[in-house]
Amino acid sequence: METGLMRRCFAALLTTLLSLPAMSATAADFPTGGKAIRLVVGLAPGGPTDQQARFLAEQLRKELGTTVVVENRPGASMNMATAEVARAAADGYTLLYSPLSPFAQNPHSFAKLPFDPFKDFTPLSLASVGPLVLVAHKSVPAENLKELVAYAQANPGKLNYASFGKGSSSHLFGQWMARHYGLDMVHIPYKGAGDVQKDLVGGRVQIMFAAAGGALQFVRTGNVRLIGIAAPQRSRLLPGVPTLVEQGGTGLDIDGWVGVFAPANLPPPITARLNAALVKVLATPELKREFEKGGYEAASSTPSEFAAMVREAYERWGKIAASLGVQKE
Template sequence: MSPSSFITRRRVTTWLALGAAALPLSSLAASSADFPEKGRSIRIVLGLAAGGASDAQARFVANKLGEVLQTPVIVENRPGASFILATEEVIRAAPDGYTFMYAPSSVVAQNPQTLAQVRYDPFKDLTPISLGARGPLVLTVHTSVPARNVQELIAYIKANPGKMSYASFGTGTSSHIYGEAFARQAGLDVVHVPYKGGADAAKDFLAGRVQYYFDAAPNAIQNTATGKVRMLAVAAPKRSPMLPDVPTMTEQGVSGVDMASWLGFYGPARMPAPVVAKLNAALAQVLAMPATRDFFRQGAYEAESSTPQQLADLTRTTYDQWAETIRKLGLTKQ
């Protein structure tokens, strides 16, 4: 897809204003005055199976958000198709604030550039509400592989061409692209095995049916605690303060696998600005709570809110960064 098919930075800046202007003033007034209606449930859609790190974060936030807004907030899991099913569910929903998603950056920055079946435009079809968290992916390896650093893993894979496989959250997701970037940078002959989410991937990974995995930090920590997995490197520009003893990929001689990951809250297009503002304020309150910060830090993630405009800008910046990475790797849509 050519850059001209996407909105310009100027249009990104007016994203929310345009969405709000498309609705009648009476609707905006009613939405801002009545949202949320007492007792009416709010859905946070998640495109991953229950049990993974993102699911745990979403449920923790949902519980606290329900307390702040004084209405039920539930998490609805819609796994499959690399988050596409969940994203399309949100896009089809009424833009009234009662349905939004918690999504990794891959949904808006990578999927549209790597997956042929993606039919949504992340800039036109979604409303940014707030950033949710930042944290690295971690290169982990099953203990059946005799490698204790990245260079030893490269040497072992090269000694066993075509026999090693790596897991991912799904085709086109960050864990897949990091795995592909690693393989191409190091000249590795490996097999990619996509799953429907971190929980599904962990089952085969812990059983040794796949040998390594760029995993979300919370999952990596949990899997390492079983004694069946080692953490070799963080895929980020610098070491994580929560994982200070785990070096980066760049420190171990592999460049180009160093962009930090994040998750954000997005609703359907044309959400009324007053409703977005109310959700943004409530999420900011939840994400600033010491209990929330402590919970996220257990998985080496930092809970972090933002304004809707800041998330819009981050979406564009991350999209452009991945566009350059994907171009350099020579990846085509699958």
Template sequence: MHRRHFLASMAALAATGAAPIVRAQAYPTQSIRWVVPYPAGGGTDVLARTLAETLRVPLGQPIVVDNRPGAATNIGADAVARSAPDGYTLMSADNAALAFNEYLFAKLPYDPQKDFTYIGGIARFPLALVVSPNFPAKDVKEFLAYAAAHPDEVNYASPGNGSPHHLAMELFKNRTGAKVTHVPYRGAAPAMTDVMAGQVHCMFLDLAAGLSLMQTGKVKVLAIGSTTRSKMLPDVPTLAEAGVPDVEVFAFQGLLGPAKMPADVVKRLNEELNRSFDAPAVVKRFADFGMEPLRGSPDDFRKFARAEAERWGPIIKATGVKLD
């Protein structure tokens, strides 16, 4: 009797076009991979790990950081672009992937505008011109004078070809005529180590990786590449104040996934990312790094990254830097 009643009920539902509701489990239901296209230990990596640990709680799943360095972030970016757009592969993307590489490489394995889902901005943080503790210059004017007196003898480090730090120095060279030679490293940590030791003379260093070194005198800070002085380094002049105008240089970070991610997943990730900026651990990390959070919608971050690409395109062409 019960079976006949059930079948009759199902027949009635079918007759009205209705169907039983089957609800999918809410995202996420498994661990998430967060690709960092730089080696472990640098500012990008530390920031990603801080955010991953913070986001783990509201998302209810582990977030595993996967360092995929190399080729000016192209290795990591290409891996993410080719991943399934299900929300389980994300990436920290910076100036290199979203603003520089399309001008530095004749052909990219991805299209920064078409092959990613923009989830939200993370942060922007200025770069500072630093020199080794024993370098014979206490300000930008003396640095330029020394470089002019020793052409091609001064060298500078960067975390790698195509990094914001690399392009910052090339812009500085373009504006000042300084003849300094690039020594690329695999990540910020070894580059900083050799600058501190005097093996390399100088570099543009982001506050995320090197603020403590600057504050403790392990490197000398000559100027900061922002339009205003940093609250973390109030005695350090801007490049404009030091006599080098029109050189605003900063790194930025944002969160991406592969193209065509589900809208509801993007919305959830964007909301949780913006909310994470108020978490005590993240607030402290941003303060320690001298960072400014990039709050906003996915479209806000897309527009920001595109504006940076359009700003840097002519600059890169003027410097003549190519990576292939």
């Protein structure tokens, strides 16, 4: 009996030992078998974030030697897409390309989220940085922040401001502006950049804190003008546009970012492989030029650096939400 028990133990140990190299090789050889990587975006097609994701996917395809497919999952202030990735297998084949909103802002605006912004994800790398830009339809007689505020104060309830959803940067900045200056403005949330552009260019909404890339698309139509940049300093890509801080807009000085996330507990070898691929492609001149067309600058980081950025953004936007008296719904 003792000999039989020893044999069974030895067999079990041998099976375990034989499986270890296979598991290690699977992580080291990622990606394998031609399996496609899904890059999920929580916004509708056509906007700057979606365009970035598609160009990044093509560069990753070349670097990783496998197909990278962008999947758009708009809705619920990007919570749907974020939750979908949180529930995915931690194998490196499902990734999230996301601005900071679901991680830094939504936790302070929604009473219950279908994910935990810290426990359910593996931050892989920063991908781009860029400011929000305050724009106004040409029907609004304002060239700067002072004139815009004066017009809004003289016309209560007549200005609609667009956003990419409750709790987003564009929403909270609009709220801040309304409260700080005592303005009566109507919030109109959207799911994607395409509908926003159509309504802003058409004058159905009059102002918006938009991502720089989206703002440039609006301005090129001739129907929208730039009022100022909501960032600590002027943008290298828009050097002639003053910041809102320069114009007296205290508090409107936070840069935005977009980054890449995987589900929690991603094996370290796969984390390292994906981070190395991202750092490499984000440094290429082709990708830098493509991102700059949309008003963003390509950037990368280590996973730990990016995790620290997520935490810092979460804490800072929490203070902003508290100062605005944002009620979780």
